[in-house]
Amino acid sequence: xxxxxxxxxxxxxxxxxxxxxxxxxxxxxxxxxxxxxxxxxxxxxxxxxxxxxxxxxxxxxxxxxxxxxxxxxxxxxxxxxxxxxxxxxxxxxxxxxxxxxxxxxxxxxxxxxxxxxxxxxxxxxxxxxxxxxxxxxxxxxxxxxxxxxxxxxxxxxxxxxxxxxxxxxxxxxxxxxxxxxxxxxxxxxxxxxxxxxxxx
Amino acid sequence: xxxxxxxxxxxxxxxxxxxxxxxxxxxxxxxxxxxxxxxxxxxxxxxxxxxxxxxxxxxxxxxxxxxxxxxxxxxxxxxxxxxxxxxxxxxxxxxxxxxxxxx
Numbered sequence: 037x038x039x040x041x042x043x044x045x046x047x048x049x050x051x052x053x054x055x056x057x058x059x060x061x062x063x064x065x066x067x068x069x070x071x072x073x074x075x076x077x078x079x080x081x082x083x084x085x086x087x088x089x090x091x092x093x094x095x096x097x098x099x100x101x102x103x104x105x106x107x108x109x110x111x112x113x114x115x116x117x118x119x120x121x122x123x124x125x126x127x128x129x130x131x132x133x134x135x136x137x138x139x140x141x142x143x144x145x146x147x148x149x150x151x152x153x154x155x156x157x158x159x160x161x162x163x164x165x166x167x168x169x170x171x172x173x174x175x176x177x178x179x180x181x182x183x184x185x186x187x188x189x190x191x192x193x194x195x196x197x198x199x200x201x202x203x204x205x206x207x208x209x210x211x212x213x214x215x216x217x218x219x220x221x222x223x224x225x226x227x228x229x230x231x232x233x234x235x236x
Numbered sequence: 237x238x239x240x241x242x243x244x245x246x247x248x249x250x251x252x253x254x255x256x257x258x259x260x261x262x263x264x265x266x267x268x269x270x271x272x273x274x275x276x277x278x279x280x281x282x283x284x285x286x287x288x289x290x291x292x293x294x295x296x297x298x299x300x301x302x303x304x305x306x307x308x309x310x311x312x313x314x315x316x317x318x319x320x321x322x323x324x325x326x327x328x329x330x331x332x333x334x335x336x337x338x339x
Contacts, residue, residue, distance in 0.1 A: 041258060043265055049281060050269040107277025109270040110316075116271075232276045233286075 058221030069211025157187025
């Protein structure tokens with residue numbers, strides 16, 4: 037063990053606890069990828085599972101893969117407040133944006149009524165990026181940009197390309213990229229941290 | 237000629253030796269950033285053996301700087317450690333003291 041003590045590094049490591057295992061990446065990737073797959077196969081009724089399945093992956097991943105290797109922590113009040121603020125702000129923002137959409141959906145000419153999926157991508161991308169800000173994890177900003185970009189580009193191309201739905205291709209690709217990143221990060225994490233033996 | 241004030245080098249600095257030890261200082265530093273952490277977390281972050289960490293934890297517990305909650309999770313022992321108010325105070329005073337010394 038190094039004798040060097042760096043309080044900033046210790047704080048960074050505590051925040052890293054929430055994202056260094058790749059489970060958040062897998063959850064986000066599964067949500068986006070699953071959204072595209074379900075829509076591709078006309079399984080939109082199952083979209084509700086997308087809120088549930090990623091949480092299951094995250095929970096069981098933490099219990100069986102992460103905690104035996106790096107233990108568990110209860111976040112400090114400061115981080116709990118940030119999470120609470122994040123969820124409340126995202127819910128309010130999302131409700132506000134979709135209220136705006138529903139008020140304008142019959143106008144026919146407004147940007148919101150013509151590009152609802154881009155709007156959805158913007159809200160989702162913002163949520164993912166905000167999570168990155170709370171957890172001090174910069175790669176989540178890229179995920180947010182990727183998701184928004186994929187949904188926006190896909191929707192804009194939908195008018196001109198009809199052989200295959202570019203929106204679904206873009207969403208599935210974005211989700212797939214994030215899933216792959218999650219698996220790579222998880223593999224590196226499992227290699228770096230062996231299971232801690234309680235017999236010593 | 238400008239009368240420059242000389243720095244006061246006669247500083248009475250009381251070092252809490254319990255906190256000053258590098259491993260225990262790191263333990264307190266990690267615990268100051270969370271509400272609580274379990275044994276495995278501290279073992280993985282500090283790179284210590286269980287026995288070594290236990291020895292340091294015992295000393296901090298005896299001084300009243302940390303609190304230990306023992307339970308079982310799926311038949312495995314689970315030890316949760318948190319900083320007490322006394323421990324937070326000791327850590328803050330130590331930090332302030334060192335910063336004052338270096339100024």
